[in-house]
Amino acid sequence: MTQPLLELKDVSVSFDGFYALTDLSLTLNKGELKSIIGPNGAGKTTFLDVITGKVRPTKGTVTFKGHSLVGLSEQRISREGIGRKFQTPRVFENLTVQRNLELSASPHKSAFNLLVDRLPVSAKDEVQRLMNYVGLSPFATTKAGSLSHGQKQWLAIAMLVAQSPEVLLLDEPVAGLTDEETVRTAELIKSLAGDHTVVVIEHDMEFIRDLKAPVTVLHQGQLLTEGPLEKVKQDPRVIEVYLGQADSD
Amino acid sequence: MKIFRRLLPWILLAIALFILPAILSDFRLNLFGRYFSLAITALAIDLIWGYTGLLSLGQGIFFALGGYGVAMYLTLNTESGAGGNGIPKFFENYGVDQLPFFWQPFWSPAFTLIALWLIPAIVAGLVGYLIFRNRIKGVYFSIITQAALMVFFHFFNGQQKLINGTNGLKTSTTELFGQLVGSSDMQLWMYRLTVLLLPVAFLICRYFTTRRFGDALIAIRDDEQRLRFGGFNPVPFKTLVFIVAGALCGVSGALYTVQSGIVSPQFMSISFSIEMVIWVAVGGRGTLVGPIIGAILVNYLRSLVSEALPEFWLFVQGALFIFVVVLMPDGIYGWFTGGGLRQLLAAFGMAPKSRTYPQLDEEVAALNDLS
Numbered sequence: 350m351t352q353p354l355l356e357l358k359d360v361s362v363s364f365d366g367f368y369a370l371t372d373l374s375l376t377l378n379k380g381e382l383k384s385i386i387g388p389n390g391a392g393k394t395t396f397l398d399v400i401t402g403k404v405r406p407t408k409g410t411v412t413f414k415g416h417s418l419v420g421l422s423e424q425r426i427s428r429e430g431i432g433r434k435f436q437t438p439r440v441f442e443n444l445t446v447q448r449n450l451e452l453s454a455s456p457h458k459s460a461f462n463l464l465v466d467r468l469p470v471s472a473k474d475e476v477q478r479l480m481n482y483v484g485l486s487p488f489a490t491t492k493a494g495s496l497s498h499g500q501k502q503w504l505a506i507a508m509l510v511a512q513s514p515e516v517l518l519l520d521e522p523v524a525g526l527t528d529e530e531t532v533r534t535a536e537l538i539k540s541l542a543g544d545h546t547v548v549v550i551e552h553d554m555e556f557i558r559d560l561k562a563p564v565t566v567l568h569q570g571q572l573l574t575e576g577p578l579e580k581v582k583q584d585p586r587v588i589e590v591y592l593g594q595a596d597s598d
Numbered sequence: 599m600k601i602f603r604r605l606l607p608w609i610l611l612a613i614a615l616f617i618l619p620a621i622l623s624d625f626r627l628n629l630f631g632r633y634f635s636l637a638i639t640a641l642a643i644d645l646i647w648g649y650t651g652l653l654s655l656g657q658g659i660f661f662a663l664g665g666y667g668v669a670m671y672l673t674l675n676t677e678s679g680a681g682g683n684g685i686p687k688f689f690e691n692y693g694v695d696q697l698p699f700f701w702q703p704f705w706s707p708a709f710t711l712i713a714l715w716l717i718p719a720i721v722a723g724l725v726g727y728l729i730f731r732n733r734i735k736g737v738y739f740s741i742i743t744q745a746a747l748m749v750f751f752h753f754f755n756g757q758q759k760l761i762n763g764t765n766g767l768k769t770s771t772t773e774l775f776g777q778l779v780g781s782s783d784m785q786l787w788m789y790r791l792t793v794l795l796l797p798v799a800f801l802i803c804r805y806f807t808t809r810r811f812g813d814a815l816i817a818i819r820d821d822e823q824r825l826r827f828g829g830f831n832p833v834p835f836k837t838l839v840f841i842v843a844g845a846l847c848g849v850s851g852a853l854y855t856v857q858s859g860i861v862s863p864q865f866m867s868i869s870f871s872i873e874m875v876i877w878v879a880v881g882g883r884g885t886l887v888g889p890i891i892g893a894i895l896v897n898y899l900r901s902l903v904s905e906a907l908p909e910f911w912l913f914v915q916g917a918l919f920i921f922v923v924v925l926m927p928d929g930i931y932g933w934f935t936g937g938g939l940r941q942l943l944a945a946f947g948m949a950p951k952s953r954t955y956p957q958l959d960e961e962v963a964a965l966n967d968l969s
Contacts (some may be wrong), residue, residue, distance in 0.1 A: 401827060427829035437825045452813050453828055459815045460834040461812040512828060 352415060354379045354546055355400070355431075355516060360409035362395055362570075369395040372409070372568040377516070382542035384549045384557050388590055393550045394436065396567065397518050401433045402426040413516075428458065432514030436521045438501035442494030446485050446504055449493050450476040454511040469471035472511075481505040483537070499530045506537065516546045523556050535559035554578075566590070607797070614793045624782045628857055629901055631789035633894045635853035638799045640877045640889035642846035645803050648877065648883030649812065650839050651819030656743030657847050658871035659750045660718035664848030665861035666754075667714035669767035670704040672779060672856075676772040692759045700760075714852040715845040722844025723837060730836045735822070744868060751866040766862025769855055780859055792853045796890070799846055803886050806842060815839060831882025876915065880922045891931055 351500040362370040370392045377383060387393050395458055398404035400411060402423045411418045418426055441449050453485075454472040455463060480486045483503040488496060493504055502522060509517055522538065523531045535556055541547055542562075551557055557564060564581045566573040568590045574581055581587055615633070619627055639661055648654040673686045680686060682689055685697045703709045755764050770780030777784050806812060817825045818832050825832055855861040864870070873896075881892020896918070903911045926933040933939075943949035 403823075419767055422831070423823075423826040424829050424831045427827055433827050435824070435827075439821055441813075441820050441824070443816050443820055448810075448813050452810055452817060453623075455810060458829045458831070458836050460811065460814070463807070463814055464809060466810075468810065508828070 350362055353361070353377060354381075354414065356410075356412045357396075357399070358410045358412075360399055360406045361413065362392075362399060362404055363407045368570050370399065370406075372496060373567075373570065374573055375546065375565065375572065377546055379515075379546055380543050382539070382547045382549070382560065382562040383565060384551060384560055384562045385565045386551060386554075386557060387573075390569070391567040392570040393567055394520060397433060397520055397548075397550065400426075400518065401431060424458070427512070427514070430515035431507045431518065432512045432516065434505050434509050434520060434522060435517045436524065438498070438505040440496075440501050440508065443492060445490050446480065446496070447476060447489040449504060449508055450479060450511050453564040454528050455510040456515075475511060479511055483507045499526045502526060502530075502534070503537075506534070510541065514545070517541060517548070519547065519549045521551055522549060523551065524554055531556050532559065603821045611793070611797065615790065618788060619789065624785065627789055628785050629793050629898075630894075631785070631857045632854055633897045634789075634792045635794050635850050635857060636874075636877070636897055637796055637890045637893040638850035638853070639874055640801050640848050640851070640881065640893035641799050641886065642843035643874055643878045644883055644886065644889040645806060646839050646843045648878060648885070648889070649807055649819065650815045650836060652836060652840065653740045653867070653875065654743045654748075654840075654843070655740050655871050655875065657743075657745035657843070657874055658747055658866040660722055660844040660847035661851035661854070661874075662750070662861065662863070662865035663718045663721065664755070664851035665855035665865055666761065666767065667704070667710055667717060667848070668855055669769050669772075669861040670701060670761075671707065671710035671885075672703065672769050672772035672774060673767050674704055675707075675774075678773070688762045688765070689759075694759050698760050707871040715848045718848030718851075719841045719845040723841045726837045726840035726844075727833070730833045730840075744871070746865055747868060747871055751863050751868075754866060755863040764863060766860050766864070768860045770859030779856060785857065788853070788856050792857070795849065795853065799849070800886060800890070802842065802846070806839060806888065811835070873915070876919050878901075878929075880918060880929055882931030882933070884928075888929045892929060895930070900952050916938035 355377040357373055357375045359366060360370055360373045373392070373396065375396075385393055385396070391573065395404060398407050400418065402418065402421055402425070406419060413426075413429055413431065418429070418431075421429075441452070444452070451468055451472070454468070454476050456469060456472060457463075457466065477486070480489055483506070485496075485500060485504060485507070488500065493501065496504060502525070506519070506522060509519075523534050528593060531553065538547060538549060538560065547558060549557075549562070563576060564578045565575045566581055566584075566587050568586075573582050573586055573590065576584075614630075618630060639657060642660075643654065643657055646654055683689075683695050685701075687697075689697075689895070691694070705711070725743075729739060754761060757763055758765075761767065770778075772779050774784065779785075779788075784895060807815065809965065814825065814830060814832075814835055817830075818835060822832050851865065852862070877892040878889045878898050880896055881890065882888025896915070899914070899918070900911055903914050912952070922929060928936055928962055940949050
């Protein structure tokens with residue numbers, strides 16, 4: 350079997366004795382699209398924090414293409430090819446849409462390069478293509494702060510793609526979007542899979558169904574089950590976690 | 599209108615270079631020279647605070663370092679100021695008969711011209727790198743820069759034997775090119791030099807703020823963590839702008855020193871560094887024109903108020919700051935460009951009010967047409 354692209358082994362994260370993740374193991378293969386669900390506090394966001402270097406695992410290893418990511422800075426991990434979209438769309442509100450994307454699309458990320466280099470034509474074309482793709486071309490010179498919530502979500506995703514990472518980690522990409530926008534976002538994400546490896550964290554079951562991706566269920570920092578959505582939904586443990594919490598108390 | 603906008607900087611430059619010297623007394627002109635030199639500091643603070651979000655309360659360090667650099671050169675190179683050992687007279691008061699080693703290179707004009715911006719830049723680089731590498735941000739950054747300021751202040755204030763301590767170094771009685779630096783002729787040249795260096799400082803700041811580097815600075819101000827996840831390391835960006843700001847403050851301090859006639863540890867007083875921030879807040883941070891307006895306006899006001907009612911300036915300054923923070927959060931320049939003037943006129947019925955529902959107006963007009 351080929352080596353997985355990204356692998357977490359026995360990862361635990363404890364915040365002052367509270368375990369946000371407990372012995373979590375998970376692999377991600379190249380070109381895969383995977384969705385992760387779980388009730389509040391299941392450790393979904395902490396899982397992304399561990400991969401992207403925001404939180405250091407208390408125990409366990411995170412390997413990307415065979416080498417460890419533990420202890421690397423956020424910017425190093427990002428340059429390795431792992432990009433992340435946050436739960437709330439974090440865009441640079443005082444920059445225009447185009448400048449947000451141009452900054453993300455910068456091939457060299459050093460202060461010196463940003464000072465003296467012009468943005469290559471290929472990157473400029475990519476920015477135009479992305480703006481067309483997410484329908485933000487008419488807003489190229491609008492400050493990102495005055496976009497609607499849905500437009501910010503798309504801009505955030507477009508910025509992530511402009512970064513051209515191999516792995517895209519999307520934390521709640523459809524939170525606060527209308528149904529129509531949700532469907533379009535699902536299309537967008539499906540089109541990214543294949544070229545990219547994509548992990549989607551989401552609450553919205555409709556959206557997960559649209560994605561037609563295998564589902565991983567997290568609960569209390571542990572992996573509960575994995576499989577296609579229909580199978581996972583039949584799993585009594587999943588039902589208990591999502592619906593039957595009152596019974597177990 | 600477009601041509602006017604293109605010409606405006608040149609018109610202002612011409613006014614400052616030719617008209618102001620013709621109409622103002624030597625005393626007033628000298629004051630304007632000081633305001634212009636302080637405007638360079640305001641630009642520097644805008645670069646790090648307005649654009650990058652680093653509220654430094656310690657820019658006085660770099661300002662004073664530049665001032666001391668030029669004052670040491672002038673003191674050394676003034677024969678009439680030399681005491682028995684051929685070293686500046688004040689050393690005799692403290693029984694020092696040998697020039698401290700760090701004074702030696704200041705015999706050289708070339709070294710001095712480089713040192714007055716390079717030394718502040720190096721100090722800023724060291725202080726900045728250590729702070730930024732350890733991810734110290736926000737209010738902690740402000741506190742540390744203020745603490746650093748106090749360290750420098752107390753050091754300079756206490757070292758009589760090295761740099762004349764609390765008395766500072768007087769430059770107005772020193773000589774340059776055989777002329778008294780305090781003479782009106784010399785002061786006119788210093789004024790002209792300041793007027794020419796202010797646009798240079800402006801262009802330097804514009805260079806750092808207009809390209810993608812400038813976008814990254816704004817990104818650091820708005821969401822530094824997000825920028826890290828984009829693959830950028832904010833530390834070099836912040837260190838570099840802090841260095842540039844330090845160098846600009848050094849030049850500003852040197853120009854101010856030769857025009858005010860003295861450099862002293864008071865340049866590193868806490869209140870002075872806070873005043874610098876007020877100039878930028880009043881003028882409008884995050885724009886390059888705002889801080890220049892702010893520095894000139896506040897200091898001009900200061901001169902006027904101090905001449906009329908000497909005890910009242912601090913009250914006026916406080917009130918001005920509160921007024922701007924509450925009513926003009928984007929400063930004077932931001933208020934103008936943001937349509938503040940039109941709104942004010944509209945409030946007094948002197949301009950059309952902006953329509954809340956333009957669509958509704960059209961529909962009402964259409965209905966009226968029908969009837």
